[in-house]
Amino acid sequence: MDDYQKQIVISMVQGEAVKGAPMRELTTLRIGGKAELVVFPMDVVSLRSVILFAQDSGIPYLVMGNGSNLLVKDNGIAGIVINLRKGFHALKLVNDLLRAEAGCSLGRFIEYAGANSLSGPEYLIGIPGSVGGALSMNAGAHGKEMKDFIHSVEIMGSDGNIEEIERDNLEFSYRSLRLKKGAVILSVLFKLNREQKQVIDERKSGFLKSRRETQPIDSYSAGCVFKNPQGVSAGRLIEEAGLKGLQMGGAVVSPLHANFILNSGDATAKDVMTLIELMKKRVYEEKGIECELELQIVGED
Numbered sequence: 520m521d522d523y524q525k526q527i528v529i530s531m532v533q534g535e536a537v538k539g540a541p542m543r544e545l546t547t548l549r550i551g552g553k554a555e556l557v558v559f560p561m562d563v564v565s566l567r568s569v570i571l572f573a574q575d576s577g578i579p580y581l582v583m584g585n586g587s588n589l590l591v592k593d594n595g596i597a598g599i600v601i602n603l604r605k606g607f608h609a610l611k612l613v614n615d616l617l618r619a620e621a622g623c624s625l626g627r628f629i630e631y632a633g634a635n636s637l638s639g640p641e642y643l644i645g646i647p648g649s650v651g652g653a654l655s656m657n658a659g660a661h662g663k664e665m666k667d668f669i670h671s672v673e674i675m676g677s678d679g680n681i682e683e684i685e686r687d688n689l690e691f692s693y694r695s696l697r698l699k700k701g702a703v704i705l706s707v708l709f710k711l712n713r714e715q716k717q718v719i720d721e722r723k724s725g726f727l728k729s730r731r732e733t734q735p736i737d738s739y740s741a742g743c744v745f746k747n748p749q750g751v752s753a754g755r756l757i758e759e760a761g762l763k764g765l766q767m768g769g770a771v772v773s774p775l776h777a778n779f780i781l782n783s784g785d786a787t788a789k790d791v792m793t794l795i796e797l798m799k800k801r802v803y804e805e806k807g808i809e810c811e812l813e814l815q816i817v818g819e820d
């Protein structure tokens with residue numbers, strides 16, 4: 520992407536645009552080289568302009584929310600990173616349907632639902648993602664997943680057109696929603712249940728307490744590194760392979776939850792990727808099970 524192209528994109532965006540933005544500042548793992556250009560569009564018109572320009576010019580783009588499931592490589596990201604966190608965070612209640620824009624934090628959405636005596640998403644409390652990121656990952660906890668609460672999704676395709684797709688026409692699987700290449704989730708319409716606020720609040724407190732006891736939530740991480748293989752906990756497999764506390768440079772297998780890799784402060788993406796390969800190898804040798812990544816690795820080699 521040359522300077523002229525960057526200037527064009529910057530002039531198109533109603534919202535902030537940063538050249539050479541360090542991705543470590545935009546991810547919960549606090550790792551990653553610079554992105555050529557990060558834009559924070561505030562409206563659909565800017566977003567569409569950026570996507571169409573990128574498509575026409577053959578420039579790659581990556582859409583992101585809170586960066587809580589991403590490992591960005593040390594060489595950074597070529598092209599445009601579209602971050603929906605600053606715009607796209609409105610919440611609107613229409614009867615019992617709640618529309619949340621994709622950049623809204625999951626935590627704020629869950630609070631808002633609870634305050635309106637609407638239950639369901641409190642099962643996911645403590646997941647530090649955005650609504651769009653959580654839907655794209657079909658994030659889940661305590662036996663519930665994003666797909667369980669949704670009515671429909673508003674998506675902008677890579678051609679700039681917007682369509683509303685109903686739940687039954689979406690392909691969800693464990694920690695995944697199949698989207699067309701370059702598609703951006705704009706908002707999600709949730710169908711929730713009426714329940715007493717106090718009951719919802721009690722459930723939330725219980726889930727938060729158990730998260731605090733079982734996950735290293737105050738450290739830099741990107742959540743679970745591996746998906747749970749059928750019927751087994753990846754964390755347990757890693758723990759039983761004796762890998763808790765294993766360190767590679769600044770990256771450490773969490774002593775609290777073995778499926779979390781922590782950045783102790785100065786970890787590089789290379790440290791994390793080396794540790795991941797070692798964990799996979801050792802689990803396969805000890806248990807004969809191949810672990811599949813849940814964490815998404817992006818960026819340039």
Ligand SMILES: Cc1cc2nc3c(=O)[nH]c(=O)nc-3n(C[C@H](O)[C@H](O)[C@H](O)COP(=O)(O)OP(=O)(O)OC[C@H]3O[C@@H](n4cnc5c(N)ncnc54)[C@H](O)[C@@H]3O)c2cc1C
Nearest residue numbers: 583584585586587588648649651652653655658659704742
């Ligand atoms: C401490 C901790 C605990 C966690 N606990 C859980 C847990 O219990 N359960 C769980 O499932 N996950 C958990 N996670 C992982 C992570 O929080 C979730 O996957 C989260 O939903 C990701 O949302 P995000 O906005 O951060 O997405 P990002 O990391 O920004 O992006 C993730 C993926 O979604 C895509 N994406 C983001 N926004 C959009 C959009 N608007 N349109 C299209 N694609 C989009 C990105 O391109 C990328 O492929 C945890 C993470 C941490 C750090």
